[in-house]
Amino acid sequence: MPRVLMLRDDTPPARIETLDDNDLPQLGVTLDIDFSTLNYKDALAITGAGKIVRNFPMVGGIDAVGTVAHSNDARYASGQRVIVTGWGVGERYWGGFAERQRFDPDWLVPCPDPLSPRQAMLLGTAGFTAMLALIRLEKAGLTPSAGPIVVTGATGGVGCWAIQLLAQQGFEVHAVTGKPDKAQWLKTLGAHTLIDRHEFIAKVRALDKAQWAGGVDNVGSSTLAALLSRTQDNGCVAAVGLAGGMDLPTSVAPFILRGVSLLGVNSVTVPYAPRLEAWERLATLPEAMFEAIETETIGLDALPDKARAMVDGKTHGKVLIDPHR
Ligand SMILES: NC(=O)c1ccc[n+]([C@@H]2O[C@H](COP(=O)([O-])OP(=O)(O)OC[C@H]3O[C@@H](n4cnc5c(N)ncnc54)[C@H](OP(=O)(O)O)[C@@H]3O)[C@@H](O)[C@H]2O)c1
Numbered sequence: 001m002p003r004v005l006m007l008r009d010d011t012p013p014a015r016i017e018t019l020d021d022n023d024l025p026q027l028g029v030t031l032d033i034d035f036s037t038l039n040y041k042d043a044l045a046i047t048g049a050g051k052i053v054r055n056f057p058m059v060g061g062i063d064a065v066g067t068v069a070h071s072n073d074a075r076y077a078s079g080q081r082v083i084v085t086g087w088g089v090g091e092r093y094w095g096g097f098a099e100r101q102r103f104d105p106d107w108l109v110p111c112p113d114p115l116s117p118r119q120a121m122l123l124g125t126a127g128f129t130a131m132l133a134l135i136r137l138e139k140a141g142l143t144p145s146a147g148p149i150v151v152t153g154a155t156g157g158v159g160c161w162a163i164q165l166l167a168q169q170g171f172e173v174h175a176v177t178g179k180p181d182k183a184q185w186l187k188t189l190g191a192h193t194l195i196d197r198h199e200f201i202a203k204v205r206a207l208d209k210a211q212w213a214g215g216v217d218n219v220g221s222s223t224l225a226a227l228l229s230r231t232q233d234n235g236c237v238a239a240v241g242l243a244g245g246m247d248l249p250t251s252v253a254p255f256i257l258r259g260v261s262l263l264g265v266n267s268v269t270v271p272y273a274p275r276l277e278a279w280e281r282l283a284t285l286p287e288a289m290f291e292a293i294e295t296e297t298i299g300l301d302a303l304p305d306k307a308r309a310m311v312d313g314k315t316h317g318k319v320l321i322d323p324h325r
Helices: 040-047 117-139 157-168 180-189 221-229 253-258 272-282 287-291 300-311
Strands: 003-007 014-018 029-037 063-071 081-085 100-103 108-110 149-152 173-177 191-196 212-217 231-239 261-264 295-298 318-321
Touching: 003 040, 003 300, 014 300, 029 081, 029 117, 040 300, 063 100, 063 117, 081 117, 108 272, 117 157, 117 212, 117 231, 117 261, 117 272, 117 287, 117 318, 149 157, 149 221, 157 173, 157 180, 157 191, 157 212, 173 180, 180 191, 212 221, 221 231, 221 253, 231 253, 295 300, 300 318
Parallel strands: 149 173, 149 212, 173 191, 212 231, 231 261, 295 318
Antiparallel strands: 003 014, 029 063, 029 100, 029 318, 063 081, 081 108
16 A cells, blocks of 8 residues: 555645555556655655646656566566666656556666665656756867866756766866855765856856856856856756756857857657666765765655745755655
8 A cells, every 4th residue: 555645736735645555556567665855856746836747636746766566577687786867756746756557668777886776766857857967068079178067057967967077077067056054064975166146147248258168057047157158168957956946047158259058968768778878877985975965855745845945046966755754
C-alpha cells in the first residue's frame, strides 16, 4: 500500500494518498523508492505556480532512486538499484514522491557503483544537469586557461553542483548569488569570487566589458543577457534554467561581434548512452563533494511547505525526500 504525494487539479493541490499496487501505472519496472529530491520544477508543480503537470491526478517527483521489486524487462533484475530522472516523470507520468512506483524501463539507468542512493539523489536532476552543462562546455572547447567562468543561481541545486564540478576541473568560478549570507558556503564549494545578483543585472548593455570565458546560467532573463554581454571572444555559455524568467532580453551582438556560443542544456530527453556516461562520471566524485552540499531530508508530508519556500527563493542546497519517513 504505497503512500504518494498526489497532485490534483483541486484544493489543496497536493495531498498524501495511500494507493493499492494495482493503482500504479502498468509499466515494466516496479521500484521500491529509497529517495527522491525536490527540484525547482517539482516546486512549481506542487504549488501550481508553474504549468508543469500535464495530466491530473499526478504523483509528483521528477527524480527517484530505488531498488527493483519486479521487472518484466530483461535489462533490469529484482534487487538492482536504478535511477530515474526526466522523460516527463512527475509531469506526464507518475513520479518519485512515492514509497513505490512503476516506470518504463527505457527511462532508467543503473545506479553506478560506488554511488549510494543518498548520493544519487543529492545529485538528482540538478547534479546530472550540472554535469551535462560541464560536458557541453568541454565539448565546445572551453578550458580553465580561457579565463574565469560564471555560475548564476549559485546557491540552487544546479548552481552548487556546477560550482563544485567546474572548480574540480580547475576553472576559476565566479558565483552570482542573491544570498550574501551563503558566501562562506559558496567559497567552500569552490567559488573564487562572489557577485551580488542585483549588481550583476543593474545595467545590462548589448555588449559590455568582456570579463568571463563563459558560464552556466540557471536564471535566464536579464541575468543571462548580462552574462552574454560580458563574455569574452569565442566564449561559451550553457543555458540551463529560468529561475529569474523565461525571457532573454539581449541582442545578436555577443554572437556576431564576439563569436559567443549559447549552448542549450536539456536533461529530460538525454539518450541512454550519454545519460549513463554522465552518471558514471558523477559516480567518481569524491565523498567530500557530497558532504559539502548543505542538505535537508524531509518526508512526503513536509513537501508542500518546502515547495512553497523553494518557489519563494528561500531554499538553498538540496532537499532530499525520504518517502518512508
Ligand atoms: N535544462 C534542464 O534540463 C534543467 C534541469 C534542472 C533544472 N533546470 C532549471 O534550472 C534552474 C535552477 O534549477 P535548481 O533546481 O537549481 O533550482 P533552485 O534550487 O530553486 O535554484 C535556483 C536558484 O536561482 C536563484 N534564483 C531564484 N529566484 C531567482 C530570481 N527571481 N532571480 C534571480 N535568481 C533567482 C537562487 O540562487 P541565488 O539566491 O544563489 O541567486 C536559487 O537558489 C530552474 O529554472 C530549473 O527549472 C533546468
